[in-house]
Amino acid sequence: MSEQSPHDGGCIFCRIIAGEIPCQKIIENQNILCFLDIGPVVVGHSLVIPKRHIRNIFDMPSEVAAAVAYELPALARAICAAVEAPACHILLNSGIEAMQSVHHAHYHIIPRKSDDSFFVPWRPGKLETQEAHNLISKIQKNYENMDEGLSA
Ligand code: 5GP
Ligand code: ZN
Numbered sequence: 001m002s003e004q005s006p007h008d009g010g011c012i013f014c015r016i017i018a019g020e021i022p023c024q025k026i027i028e029n030q031n032i033l034c035f036l037d038i039g040p041v042v043v044g045h046s047l048v049i050p051k052r053h054i055r056n057i058f059d060m061p062s063e064v065a066a067a068v069a070y071e072l073p074a075l076a077r078a079i080c081a082a083v084e085a086p087a088c089h090i091l092l093n094s095g096i097e098a099m100q101s102v103h104h105a106h107y108h109i110i111p112r113k114s115d116d117s118f119f120v121p122w123r124p125g126k127l128e129t130q131e132a133h134n135l136i137s138k139i140q141k142n143y144e145n146m147d148e149g150l151s152a
Helices: 012-017 062-082 129-144
Strands: 025-028 032-036 046-050 087-091 107-112
Touching: 012 032, 025 062, 032 062, 046 062, 062 087, 062 107
Parallel strands: none
Antiparallel strands: 025 032, 032 046, 046 107, 087 107
């Protein structure tokens, strides 16, 4: 994983953080910025971003993840209450194949209601036991070799 500077001049979200591009800001503190998504899939669709330029989950130090995650419950409650939504998705797209289009990590908060028009195509497959065992041992081996949380 590459070293990353705190800010990237070519990054649209870094430019929002720097105040060079406007946003509909909800909350800001020293670690995070929360603002309304410019193309909401439902009313209240918001983004929470670390102020440091981190590409996505694969490059995210644990302390950055912790700082963002710390704010998510209160933000989700406040946003969902504001639009009277009883449910929400918290979504962190990481990588182009996972539909990440802005390469500065961002958590989507997407309020959900029973009668909204947002649709997630989710078609469960079947978990085969042998495949599961092989996969788990691979993951466990990888995890043992991981650096603890990437250095800050
Ligand atoms: P991704 O597909 O990378 O997970 O999501 C990127 C999100 O950022 C999209 O939902 C898109 O509408 C939002 N977005 C992109 N550019 C801007 C911007 O300049 N301002 C705001 N507020 N949202 C943006
Ligand atoms: Zn950035």
